[in-house]
Amino acid sequence: MSFVKENVNRQPIVDTVFSIVKKAKEDKEKIGEENVVDATIGSLYNEQGSLVALDSVFSSLKSLDNKVLAAYAASFTGNDDFKDRVYKWVLNGNSHLHHEVIATPGGTGAVAMTIQECLDVGQTVILPEIAWGSYNLMAQMNNLSVKTYALFEEDHFNLTSFKETCEQVMKEQDKLVIVINDPCHNPTGYSLSSQEWKDVIAFLNECSKTHKVVLLNDIAYIDFAYGQKLAKEYFSVFDDISENMAVIVAFSLSKSMTSYGLRCGAAIVMAQTEDIVQELKIVFEKDARATWSNINNGAMAAFVDVIDHHLKEYDQERLQYVALLKKRSELFVKEANEVGLKHYPYKEGFFVTLSMDNTTRDAYHEALMKNHIYTVKVNKGIRVAVCSLSLDKIKGLAKKMKDILDTI
Numbered sequence: 001m002s003f004v005k006e007n008v009n010r011q012p013i014v015d016t017v018f019s020i021v022k023k024a025k026e027d028k029e030k031i032g033e034e035n036v037v038d039a040t041i042g043s044l045y046n047e048q049g050s051l052v053a054l055d056s057v058f059s060s061l062k063s064l065d066n067k068v069l070a071a072y073a074a075s076f077t078g079n080d081d082f083k084d085r086v087y088k089w090v091l092n093g094n095s096h097l098h099h100e101v102i103a104t105p106g107g108t109g110a111v112a113m114t115i116q117e118c119l120d121v122g123q124t125v126i127l128p129e130i131a132w133g134s135y136n137l138m139a140q141m142n143n144l145s146v147k148t149y150a151l152f153e154e155d156h157f158n159l160t161s162f163k164e165t166c167e168q169v170m171k172e173q174d175k176l177v178i179v180i181n182d183p184c185h186n187p188t189g190y191s192l193s194s195q196e197w198k199d200v201i202a203f204l205n206e207c208s209k210t211h212k213v214v215l216l217n218d219i220a221y222i223d224f225a226y227g228q229k230l231a232k233e234y235f236s237v238f239d240d241i242s243e244n245m246a247v248i249v250a251f252s253l254s255k256s257m258t259s260y261g262l263r264c265g266a267a268i269v270m271a272q273t274e275d276i277v278q279e280l281k282i283v284f285e286k287d288a289r290a291t292w293s294n295i296n297n298g299a300m301a302a303f304v305d306v307i308d309h310h311l312k313e314y315d316q317e318r319l320q321y322v323a324l325l326k327k328r329s330e331l332f333v334k335e336a337n338e339v340g341l342k343h344y345p346y347k348e349g350f351f352v353t354l355s356m357d358n359t360t361r362d363a364y365h366e367a368l369m370k371n372h373i374y375t376v377k378v379n380k381g382i383r384v385a386v387c388s389l390s391l392d393k394i395k396g397l398a399k400k401m402k403d404i405l406d407t408i
């Protein structure tokens, strides 16, 4: 007998990030900031090495009336104006499906709610083989099994593996719940082409002839996609989903507004029929009420204010950092290619990931730390957070990393 549920896993979280962040910090204190490469931090940092907090967002937040900050949200699904602006901002006119928006604590809330409410204990959720760690933890906390699809076939999305994985799961259960983290996949930086999305949807439509299909599209980093508005055009492909399928788009203000700590995001539920949307909305609303009750009112109000009154400043400010991110990643990828440091196909986003087997990865990760280079281990790779590394620190880094790899 234990104090917690009998069937919950009681092992501590395997922490692959914060313990390394701490080591990097200690090393910086010991030998000086300039002698350490800290590629662990997954938030956007400026060239001076501090966290980016967009002025347009935080001056809006600070200008709100205290009563707005103090108040509960208008409903368990969020404020109407917030839901309206989220839908318009995210979809940008690219969807004609029935929809509902449910405000959530970050993208985490949207992903967790979907995984928790769409599958029964013992069922299987389909995840990418290399992925944000929280997906697996969410599956574990809900007593779900996990099946993964390989992400790449050479430099492209591995549709074959995706199909095989779905087909295996379809033999065991009557429903598919699939996570696709796109665009700007964490941690590889891959984004599916519109043809790849069309192929995915065409296949899922086939699956939906016999099985219910829930596609969870985690778009956490979308507002840093290099194509910006063009990167949202793939949503129009969802207009072709069948009537036995739902799409849930998980949106995060953490990245879009650089407001990680305000804990605000949304689940955008979309389907061909109002019935499907309402079924999901009703259950999600109850899940919200039973867990976090309602969402940070100030964060929702600031998002609305930014979209309605400060869009130009917000766009200008964000685009400046999108351009910086592009410069950083281009520099790292170019130098990596020049020295033959193998990485997964990177298109855009916060991270570049070096590809290797897990045995090499473990030895390499240690060797990098001995050389004062701090990175994060991911399945089959080493994640380099270009989002928080200055251009100065990136210059020459790939060569150093390749030299260390050659000693393993």
Ligand code: PLP
Pocket (backbone or CB within 6 Å): 042, 105, 106, 107, 108, 109, 132, 181, 186, 218, 220, 251, 252, 253, 254, 255, 260, 264, 265
């Ligand atoms: N999805 C991915 C792939 C992420 O990397 C993150 C955060 O790191 C999230 C979702 C959720 O972030 P938040 O809950 O802060 O919005």
